[in-house]
Amino acid sequence: MRCVLCRQLVQITWTLPVILGQRRLRVPQLCAACLRTFAPIVVATACPGCGRADSPTLCVDCQRWARQGALLHHRALFSYNAAMKAFIQQYKGLGDWRLHTAFQAQLVPPVSGVIVPLTSEPAHFIARGFDPVLGLFAHLSLHLWLQKTDTSTPQAQKNRAGRLATPQSFSVRSGVVFGRTRRVILVDDLYTTGRTLYHAAAALRMAGFRGEITSFSLIR
Ligand SMILES: [Zn+2]
Ligand SMILES: [Zn+2]
Structure with a gap:
C-alpha cells in the first residue's frame, strides 16, 4: 500500500x-x-455544537443556531490548516479523484445511523466529473436522500454573511421512505458556517423526518 499523497x-x-x-x-x-x-x-x-477546535463551551455561532432550533452537535476530524487547504485544492480545485480515499481510515462517524451525504449541485458535478463528498465517504453505506438544486454563486466565493444568507436549495428526493430511521448523520467535506448542513436538516424536517439529526465532516 502506498500513501496517496507522497507514494511512500x-x-x-x-x-x-x-x-x-x-x-x-x-x-x-x-x-x-x-x-x-x-x-x-x-x-x-x-x-x-459545531465541533470547532478549542471551544469547550457552546460557541457564539452555535448559541445563535440553538435559538433557531435543535443543534446538530456536529463533529469534525481536522482543522482547516495549510496542509488541509492544499489537499482540498488538489482534490476539489484540480479535480484529482485519486485522493478520494485519503481519509477513509479516519472518516467513520462517531455514532451509528443512516448516513446521508450532502451531494454537489448538478452544475458542479458536471464541471468536476465527480462528487467530492460521495468520494470521501465512498467506503461507507450512503443513503442519497437529499438533492441540491443549482445556486447562483458557489459557497467558496462568498463571505461569511453571504454564506449565512444562502437560500435553501436542498430537498428530499421523491420516493424516499424514512421508515423506522431513528438517527440521520449528515456528512459533508467541510463545516464553515453550518448554513448548508442546517439547510439539509431543515429539508429532512420539511419532508416529515422526526428522528434525531446530527452531522459529521472531514474539516471544521
Ligand atoms: Zn505520504
Ligand atoms: Zn460551535
Whole structure:
C-alpha cells in the first residue's frame, strides 16, 4: 500500500481484533509523515455544537443556531490548516479523484445511523466529473436522500454573511421512505458556517423526518 499523497509505502498495523476478524481493517491511505501535517480536532475541547477546535463551551455561532432550533452537535476530524487547504485544492480545485480515499481510515462517524451525504449541485458535478463528498465517504453505506438544486454563486466565493444568507436549495428526493430511521448523520467535506448542513436538516424536517439529526465532516 502506498500513501496517496507522497507514494511512500504505508505501514499497516495488524492488531489482534483485526487478525481475529473481530474488527474490520481500515487500511491507512496516508503515511505517518503526511498524516502528521494535518491538525486533528480534540473532541474533549471542541465546541459541543459545531465541533470547532478549542471551544469547550457552546460557541457564539452555535448559541445563535440553538435559538433557531435543535443543534446538530456536529463533529469534525481536522482543522482547516495549510496542509488541509492544499489537499482540498488538489482534490476539489484540480479535480484529482485519486485522493478520494485519503481519509477513509479516519472518516467513520462517531455514532451509528443512516448516513446521508450532502451531494454537489448538478452544475458542479458536471464541471468536476465527480462528487467530492460521495468520494470521501465512498467506503461507507450512503443513503442519497437529499438533492441540491443549482445556486447562483458557489459557497467558496462568498463571505461569511453571504454564506449565512444562502437560500435553501436542498430537498428530499421523491420516493424516499424514512421508515423506522431513528438517527440521520449528515456528512459533508467541510463545516464553515453550518448554513448548508442546517439547510439539509431543515429539508429532512420539511419532508416529515422526526428522528434525531446530527452531522459529521472531514474539516471544521
Ligand atoms: Zn505520504
Ligand atoms: Zn460551535
